[in-house]
Amino acid sequence: MKSLIPTTLAGKVGVAGSFICVVLAVIGPWVAPYDPEKPTVDVLQAPGFAHPFGTDASGLDIFSVVIAAFRTDLSIALLGVGASFVLGLVLGSISGFSAAGGRIWGVLARIVDAALDVFQSIPVTVFALALAAIFGRGTGAVITAVIFVTTPVFARLIRSSLNSVVRGGLVASCRILGLGTMRTLTRHALPNSVDSAVANISVSLGVSVLLTAALSFLGAGVRPPTPEWGYVISMGANYVATGQWWISLMPGLVLCLSVVAFALTGEAVREWLAGAGLTAAAASEEAALSTGQTERTP
Amino acid sequence: MTEFHSPRSEDLSRPVLKIEDLRLTASQGTRELVKGVSLSVAPGRVLGLVGESGSGKSLTGLSCLGMLPQGIERSGGEVLVAGQPILDLAPSEQRRLRGSVVSMVLQDPLSGFHPMLTVGKQIFHSLQDHGVEKESARARVLEVLGQARLPEPEKVSNQFPHQLSGGMRQRAMIALALANRPSLLIADEPTTALDPTVQAGVLRLLRQLADDGLGVLFVTHNLGVVAGLCDEVSVMEHGLIVESGDVAQVLENPQHPYSIELLNASPRLSSPHILRPPLNGARTNEPPAISVEGASQRYGSRGIFGGGAVVNALSDISFEIPRGSTTSIVGESGSGKSTLTRLLVGLEKPTAGRVTVAGHDMATLNPASEREFRLKVQLVFQDASRSLDPRYTAEELLLEALCVADQKASQSAVLQLCDRVHLPRTILGQRTTHLSGGQRQRVAIARALARNPEILVADEPVSALDVTNQQRIMGLFRELVEDNSLTLIMVSHDLALVRDMTDTVITMYKGRLMEATPAEEFYRRPRNPYSQALLDAMPDPSRIGELPTVTVPALPGRVG
Numbered sequence: 061m062k063s064l065i066p067t068t069l070a071g072k073v074g075v076a077g078s079f080i081c082v083v084l085a086v087i088g089p090w091v092a093p094y095d096p097e098k099p100t101v102d103v104l105q106a107p108g109f110a111h112p113f114g115t116d117a118s119g120l121d122i123f124s125v126v127i128a129a130f131r132t133d134l135s136i137a138l139l140g141v142g143a144s145f146v147l148g149l150v151l152g153s154i155s156g157f158s159a160a161g162g163r164i165w166g167v168l169a170r171i172v173d174a175a176l177d178v179f180q181s182i183p184v185t186v187f188a189l190a191l192a193a194i195f196g197r198g199t200g201a202v203i204t205a206v207i208f209v210t211t212p213v214f215a216r217l218i219r220s221s222l223n224s225v226v227r228g229g230l231v232a233s234c235r236i237l238g239l240g241t242m243r244t245l246t247r248h249a250l251p252n253s254v255d256s257a258v259a260n261i262s263v264s265l266g267v268s269v270l271l272t273a274a275l276s277f278l279g280a281g282v283r284p285p286t287p288e289w290g291y292v293i294s295m296g297a298n299y300v301a302t303g304q305w306w307i308s309l310m311p312g313l314v315l316c317l318s319v320v321a322f323a324l325t326g327e328a329v330r331e332w333l334a335g336a337g338l339t340a341a342a343a344s345e346e347a348a349l350s351t352g353q354t355e356r357t358p
Numbered sequence: 359m360t361e362f363h364s365p366r367s368e369d370l371s372r373p374v375l376k377i378e379d380l381r382l383t384a385s386q387g388t389r390e391l392v393k394g395v396s397l398s399v400a401p402g403r404v405l406g407l408v409g410e411s412g413s414g415k416s417l418t419g420l421s422c423l424g425m426l427p428q429g430i431e432r433s434g435g436e437v438l439v440a441g442q443p444i445l446d447l448a449p450s451e452q453r454r455l456r457g458s459v460v461s462m463v464l465q466d467p468l469s470g471f472h473p474m475l476t477v478g479k480q481i482f483h484s485l486q487d488h489g490v491e492k493e494s495a496r497a498r499v500l501e502v503l504g505q506a507r508l509p510e511p512e513k514v515s516n517q518f519p520h521q522l523s524g525g526m527r528q529r530a531m532i533a534l535a536l537a538n539r540p541s542l543l544i545a546d547e548p549t550t551a552l553d554p555t556v557q558a559g560v561l562r563l564l565r566q567l568a569d570d571g572l573g574v575l576f577v578t579h580n581l582g583v584v585a586g587l588c589d590e591v592s593v594m595e596h597g598l599i600v601e602s603g604d605v606a607q608v609l610e611n612p613q614h615p616y617s618i619e620l621l622n623a624s625p626r627l628s629s630p631h632i633l634r635p636p637l638n639g640a641r642t643n644e645p646p647a648i649s650v651e652g653a654s655q656r657y658g659s660r661g662i663f664g665g666g667a668v669v670n671a672l673s674d675i676s677f678e679i680p681r682g683s684t685t686s687i688v689g690e691s692g693s694g695k696s697t698l699t700r701l702l703v704g705l706e707k708p709t710a711g712r713v714t715v716a717g718h719d720m721a722t723l724n725p726a727s728e729r730e731f732r733l734k735v736q737l738v739f740q741d742a743s744r745s746l747d748p749r750y751t752a753e754e755l756l757l758e759a760l761c762v763a764d765q766k767a768s769q770s771a772v773l774q775l776c777d778r779v780h781l782p783r784t785i786l787g788q789r790t791t792h793l794s795g796g797q798r799q800r801v802a803i804a805r806a807l808a809r810n811p812e813i814l815v816a817d818e819p820v821s822a823l824d825v826t827n828q829q830r831i832m833g834l835f836r837e838l839v840e841d842n843s844l845t846l847i848m849v850s851h852d853l854a855l856v857r858d859m860t861d862t863v864i865t866m867y868k869g870r871l872m873e874a875t876p877a878e879e880f881y882r883r884p885r886n887p888y889s890q891a892l893l894d895a896m897p898d899p900s901r902i903g904e905l906p907t908v909t910v911p912a913l914p915g916r917v918g
Contacts, residue, residue: 162725233745236703237805238732238762248747 066328074324078262081318084127085134092124096287104299107306114306116295126311128287130318136199136282137268140206141261147207148214148257149250151176155215156222156253157245160231165241176212184209184271185278192280199282202272209271210264214257221253259330266322273315289315372441373398374542374573375422375460380435382417382426382597392417393597394435401541404564404574406584406605408620409594410824411795418594419544419577421445423462424452440541458488461535465547467527470534471519477503477530478515481537488538498537506533507563524691525556532563536572543567546577553690553851554895558906561587561897565905579824581624582854582897585609586905593617606902623829624899625854627881645717647813647845648679648702653711655697671697674711675871677864681812684839684846686856686877688892689866695849698866699817702847703737704728716812733763736806740818742798746790752801753786759808779804779834796827803834814838815847820855828855835859853896857881865889 066072084091094100099119100111107114113122151172158169188205195201225231230252234244273290275281282288289311296307375398382392392414399405409415420426421437424444437445439460444452464470472480478499485495503511506529519527528548535543545564549557565587568574576588584591585605592602593616601614612618653675658668672694679685687695700706701713704723713720716734718727739745746755756775760767776783779800790798799819806814816835820828836859839846850856856863863880865872865888873886884890895906 229739229741229744230747232705233737233739233802235705236732236737237759238729238809239758248749251749252747 064332066332068328068331070324071328071331074321074326074328077317077321078325081130081134081321084130086131088127088130092121092127094121094124096120096124096128097285104304106304107310113310114304116292116304116307117299122292122307122310125287125292126289126314129289129292129311132282132286132288133269133272134265136202136206136272137265140203140268141210141264143203144207144210144264145214145257145261147211148218149254151211151215152218152222152257153245153250156219157226157241157249159223159226160235160244160249161241172215176215179208180212185274188271188275189278189280192275197280197283199286202275202281205275206268206271210267213260213264217257217260218250218253221256222249225249225252255333256330259326259333262322262326262329266319266326269315269322270319373400373438374440375399375575376436376438377418377422378436378438380418380421380437381433382414382421382430383433384430390433391430391597392421395594395597395599396435397592397599397602399542399573399575401573402568402571403590404568404576404588406588406591407575407577407594408579408581408584408591410579410620410826413594414597415577415594416546419462419546419575422542422544422575423456423460425456454488457484457535457540458538459540460542460544461538461540462544462546463528463531463535463548465550467524467531468519470531471527473519476516476518477522477534481515481534484534484537490538502533502537503530505536506530507559508533523556524552525559528552528556528560529563532560532567536567540572542573542575544575544577547579548576549583550578550580554853554897554906555690555891557583557897558895562905580897581609581621581825581899582626582901585899585902586897593620609899609902620825621899623825625828625852625857626898626900627854627857627893627896644681646678647681647683647716648677648847649712649714650678650701651676651712651714653701653708653713655694655701655706656709670869672701672708672869676711677871677874679845679847679862681845682843683861684848684859685862685864686860687847687849687864687866688851688853688856689872690851690892692868693866694869695866696817697869699737699815699847699849702815703735704731733809734811735813735815736809736811738799738803738806738814738816738819741822742790742802743795743822745802746798746805748789748791751787751789752781752793755790755801756786756804756808759805763809775804775808778807780830794827795823796830799823799827799831800834803831807838811844813845813847815849817849818851819848821850821852832856832859853881853893854898863889865892 066075089096100115100121101119102111102115103119104117105111105115111121111123113126115121154165155169155172155176158166184205187208188201191201191204226249231244231249234248272281272288273293276288276290277294279294281290284291292311293308293315296304296309296311299307377395377397380392380395381390383390395414395418397405397407407415407418417426417430421432422439422444424437424447426432432445436443439455442455442459444455444460447455471477475483481499481502482495485498486492490498499515500511503514508514508526508529514522514526514530519530522530532548548564549560552560561583564574564576576584578584588605590603591605591608592599593608593614594600595616601608601612601617608617609621612621653672654670655672656668656670675698687698689695697706701708701720702715704715704720707721707723716731718731723731750758753772756772757767760771760775772786773783776786781797781800781804785793785797790801793801799822803819819835820831823831832855835846835848838844839859848856848860857877860877862874863877864874865884865886867888872888873880873884875885880889881893884893897906
């Protein structure tokens with residue numbers, strides 16, 4: 061079995077960062093020095109010994125809020141991306157496996173393709189604002205928005221890998237053998253097609269965190285006083301001009317670092333899956349070797 | 359014809375390539391892959407380097423260009439190209455030698471060409487890299503394409519690699535390799551992926567180039583090709599040269615046991631093999647296993663706008679195959695034999711005509727009857743690495759195949775199946791990606807045999823394997839035919855390979871059936887001129903110094 065520790069420095073940093081995020085999401089509210097929902101007597105304090113990230117206009121300790129917000133943001137991300145992955149798996153299978161299925165399957169695939177196109181063409185912020193307007197702001201609306209954004213990506217990744225598996229001969233050989241369509245799909249075609257989608261999970265977590273914050277910033281996200289980065293950033297925005305930069309900057313930095321960590325983890329996962337040698341991708345290094353012209357490749 | 363290669367100042371007797379005691383090791387010196395190889399190639403001579411896959415012959419070839427793959431290091435010895443130790447030179451010096459002194463042609467020319475530049479442009483670039491003036495480079499592009507015997511050099515020069523046929527592409531590759539007038543050409547299996555008739559043309563071209571003074575190191579596993587093309591031959595086994603000498607001497611009187619084994623494994627057309635008696639075991643009084651009546655298959659757009667290009671992959675094919683017989687379908691790529699296979703196993707439905715296999719009309723195959731049909735008819739794919747799921751172990755794959763017929767298939771059934779195709783039981787726990795090509799193909803065959811099918815269709819079952827493995831797999835097929843009532847249909851482009859186990863030969867050309875003749879008659883004197891051309895083009899280790907001819911007749915009329 062291949063070692064789970066990433067080989068590249070970027071991969072190591074990313075996995076370590078993601079791990080810290082997850083740990084903080086679990087223990088965050090307990091290790092926070094102050095109650096993230098109860099103001100202290102210190103108002104608009106600059107970062108210092110008592111308040112590492114400073115405090116805001118109402119006296120909330122920013123450090124405690126930021127630490128506690130890991131749980132809010134990450135649980136939204138995990139729920140949303142988890143649901144998207146499953147949904148993407150189903151939709152991607154319908155769309156990508158139609159060539160091996162029957163006529164009804166083909167019709168379903170066309171509907172799914174069209175639906176994905178429509179979904180991807182609606183701007184997500186507008187969609188989320190509309191959701192918040194109709195159903196009221198809250199965690200449910202945010203999760204729905206996350207699912208809305210990330211599902212088409214999973215579906216399309218599954219679809220394109222499935223397509224190449226179907227063309228590759230594996231599916232034909234299953235059919236010749238007399239295996240049923242569903243067994244071929246679930247036991248052979250899908251397991252050989254999920255790699256890129258699995259690697260995309262981590263990237264989507266980052267996307268989700270960013271979206272959650274953006275929606276809070278716009279006032280369509282989770283309901284305060286639930287600790288959330290985007291909300292703190294939007295509150296702090298009013299104070300940047302008057303010199304209280306830390307209110308927005310500190311949560312912004314943490315948000316940024318966690319998104320980067322998730323993105324790097326995604327890359328590390330992709331590399332790990334590719335190196336695990338399960339997909340029969342033969343290295344064609346000889347391809348580059350040719351006559352005297354190898355060096356000139358525009 | 360202009361001179362291809364202007365011999366440099368050195369005299370002709372001095373070798374252009376001299377390898378002395380070359381040793382290559384992998385993974386930090388733990389495993390020796392090439393264990394002291396010495397050989398030399400003189401100008402105007404062709405040296406064949408023969409061996410199975412994994413013998414180190416390709417590595418030896420690559421080292422002549424100073425292009426060892428990553429992780430492989432030289433642990434000893436010297437490679438002198440035109441007197442220069444190429445492996446010791448700085449990368450910039452190596453680059454200067456590549457193309458102008460030593461050049462290479464690979465098995466797959468597509469991988470050597472840049473897909474988005476025209477052929478002419480790429481040759482032009484390679485000339486410019488070696489400091490040729492713009493004007494003379496342009497002229498040289500057309501000259502060198504002409505010398506590679508490409509018809510209409512101007513047209514080819516403006517085409518992209520994917521627009522050329524396989525043979526044209528390989529000629530273009532040779533033109534590219536020769537653009538800077540090298541004195542040594544390393545050719546690594548340059549004709550293995552080509553049809554016999556096309557291969558014959560490329561071999562002739564290489565021979566002519568050598569006669570003009572080019573030194574060629576020809577890496578191959580095909581002794582038939584060596585017999586026709588090469589002057590000398592070195593046989594390589596496990597990183598060692600076990601025998602070398604004149605082609606005639608080695609092929610007619612091999613000394614080393616491995617050379618003898620290789621030679622025995624090489625299929626040949628000319629030797630007095632015992633042919634199967636006609637229709638041995640076939641039961642002509644029963645309804646035929648397969649009957650094809652006027653089947654056609656065309657691909658193309660029939661959408662609302664129509665008018666798309668229509669390809670007639672098969673036109674009006676009719677034949678019958680009696681139960682228990684062995685039939686070979688032969689033809690070049692593009693002749694429609696793969697399409698025919700897909701029709702026979704029900705992966706496609708014919709656009710016209712009737713195909714009846716094992717009593718099932720292919721046009722009316724529905725999910726219910728398909729299940730029954732699949733138990734009777736099985737297919738072995740050309741490339742087992744693509745048809746077997748890399749995530750499962752051999753045992754799981756075999757068990758899966760057994761379970762289709764019988765849910766309660768047991769461990770002992772797997773072992774039986776394993777023995778039937780002569781797979782060592784020890785490999786059962788391994789994933790197929792860890793198996794050798796021959797073992798993988800055995801797993802694929804075992805899967806096809808799991809339900810005791812009546813009809814087995816094998817699409818080029820051994821073309822991805824080397825000679826010894828080819829012979830072993832063919833031996834297995836022979837056993838299956840002999841002790842079973844199996845109807846075997848073998849699709850192949852290698853006429854020599856299927857020769858002594860086939861009852862009937864069906865020749866295909868451009869989607870048409872040329873002839874369906876009993877094997878004995880076919881190999882003695884085929885009725886169709888195209889079949890004759892196919893037979894003539896087959897390389898044969900006993901035809902020494904005799905290059906196969908290339909006379910493909912214009913689409914002949916149907917006979918038989």
